[in-house]
Amino acid sequence: MASVNERLDENAAGEFYVDQSCIDCDTCRFVAPEVFARDERIEQSFVSRQPSSEAESERALMALVACPTSSIGTLSGVSAKAAAARFPEIVTENVYYCGYTAESSFGASSYLIERPDGNWMVDSPRAGGPLLKNIASMGGVKRMFLSHRDDVADHAKFARRFGCERVIHRLEARGALAAVETKLDLNEPTKIDDDLWAIPVPGHTEGSIAYLYRDKFLFSGDHLWWSPNVGALHASRRVCWYDWRRQIRSMERLLDFSFEWVLPGHGRRYQAESPRHMRDEIQALVRRMRSA
Ligand code: SF4
Structure with missing residues (x-):
């Protein structure tokens, strides 16, 4: 408080x-x-x-x-009850922002994808009571896709509450994450569901994964985000914990895919005018990364 x-x-x-x-x-x-x-x-x-x-x-x-x-x-202890019930908040279509960030994830964003055959979550929020209640009323969580070890917050509580299958790269599945149900051994982009690609993007961490949903929404973890300071898509050498050169190559890998949205763990989300514009902006970012 x-x-x-x-x-x-x-x-x-x-x-x-x-x-x-x-x-x-x-x-x-x-x-x-x-x-x-x-x-x-x-x-x-x-x-x-x-x-x-x-x-x-x-x-x-x-x-x-x-x-x-x-x-x-x-100062006067205004009630936040109504505001607490407004998460998850719609971003667009069937994609929601969960709010309820956790200190253990340094305030990272997480997302809910509402689907008729079972909802997906990308990274984990804090397990706040009103959020759990709202997600339960939307059908719970069937699968939770974790981008990397830093943005996992209350993943275990969500798994217990909803019985969801958690998915992460094997290289990130250490400590409390060793209990995650599905550990991916990925070196190449792989389609892991009808409309979901898991794209390995080593760099920020060795086992970072970006998830591409419906060839439109890239859930980028801490690999890529929009920076208000730079005024553009961004990746930071300062917060690259594994290998900057590999992060540059991982960024180039995204040029093989088409998408309009970047929905990150840290930093701002971003919608480009078109997939073509997004591609141009990723290319410009790769050039900036090479000179960083
Ligand atoms: S920047 Fe983050 S930690 Fe600071 S007041 Fe805002 S939400 Fe809270």
């Missing part, structure tokens, strides 16, 4: 505040960009402007719910 005594001096005066426990995960800034911003000096989020409408207050409360460290508070 956020502490009013530890709220940041940078917050705009008023009801909402961010306290000193913020880990700069970016979640609040894309859930409620009208209210939250990043202070470059302290490298944390703060309330740049108090909400000025019901809709903005609702978005700020959704950010409060989604925050991995409970760093967002309200």
